[in-house]
Amino acid sequence: MFDTRDAISTADSLTLAATAQPRHDWTLDEIEALFALPFNDLLFHAQRVHRAHFDPNAVQVSTLLSIKTGACPEDCKYCPQSGHYNTGLSREKLLEIEKVVEQAEAAKAAGASRFCMGAAWKSPREKDLEAVLEMVRRVKALGLETCMTLGMVDGDQAGRLAEAGLDYYNHNLDTSPDYYGEIITTRTYADRLETLGHVRDAGMKVCSGGILGMGEAPRDRAALLQQLVRLEPHPESVPINMLVKVPGTPLEHVEDLDPIEFIRAIAVARILMPKSHVRLSAGREQMDDSTQALAFLAGANSIFYGERLLTTANPQAQRDRALFARLGLHPESRQTCADDARMQAGVEAALARQTAAGAAARASELAYDAGA
Helix, strand or coil, X not given: CCXXXXXXXXXXXXXXXXXXXXXXXXXXXXXXXXHCCCHHHHHHHHHHHHHHHCCCCEEEEEEEEEEECCCECCCCCCCCCECCXXXXXXXXXXXXXXXXXXXXXXXXXXXXXXXXXXXXXXXXXXXXHHHHXXXXXXXXXXXXXXXXXXXXXXXXXXXXXXXXXXXXXXXCCECCHHHHCCCCCCCCHHHHHHHHHHHHHCCCEEECCEEECCCCCHHHXXXXXXXXXXXXXXXXXXXXEECCCCCCCCCCCCCCCCHHHHHHHHHHHHHHCCCCEEEECCCHHHCCHHHHHHHHHCCCCEEECXXXXXXXXXXXXXXXXXXXXXXXXXXXXXXXXXXXXXXXXXXXXXXHHHHHHHHXXXXXXXXXXXXX
16 A cells, blocks of 8 residues: 555556556556545645646536436436435436427537436336437437436447437446445446447447445445556546435435545546546535535536526526635536547447457358358
């Protein structure tokens, strides 16, 4: 283990490395050394990395809409959507396409650049996927970035989502591999990594992070971040969530995480994944303005705007605007043409790989038939 002086010296060299080329080989000792830094030193190093890659006063703004609520077959112990727990959340059908488009228009008018849609599924069924693909096309046509979380997807489903124009797919790792079984039993860690692999192979961007404050040990928080940095490339969006304790879930009475430890995780994520957007995600509504300000200083540069769908009457969105004004922050502008060009290039490359693989398989079959 490193002592504090070793950690500060190591952090200097690690920060310089982080501002150069992203790494995927961070050791657990190195990550824990960053967590062990004096708080001011850690934030200083994180801010240095942040400024090397981003406008330090720009925050990417997204809106999240639940397109299908409740009765999820997964048993995630933190989630009110799980059908395993009585949280008072009623089951709802898949939202109508026109209603999704209407709410996406309102989100864009309120300043969002990305529209995220979530469905409480283990994985999408074919009839639901067709409706989801149309949602992506319609929201994309508004000039918004699109993101979805639909549970596990296979290679074919990921490819169809990419062809429809989906920019990001969200699939969180939630916690460390060692602690994962304490939180979820209906889906394995390998299942999550496999879905992320399908998303990458289809040419889409990845949104993946975790939840803090679920009773995990400090080492679990370091191990979660280590898993994220092992993804190649790093996730473009890394949501760091503070547990929202929902009555009726098994984690309802878990001990609160010290907000300072949450800020440390934001700062370490920024150093480890220098080119990723680090999202101050779930739990933000329960944070005071000072904690949020520290999170932005630590390198968070993405949020869900407001508490629900954005309208001018939404008091939470008004609070967000006021906080931005007090801190001198502004929404990050989206370079639509460049982003779409990169997205299209990624999809085309993925389709080319699939075509080549199919051709190779057919050639192999023909060779086998000829030999027979």
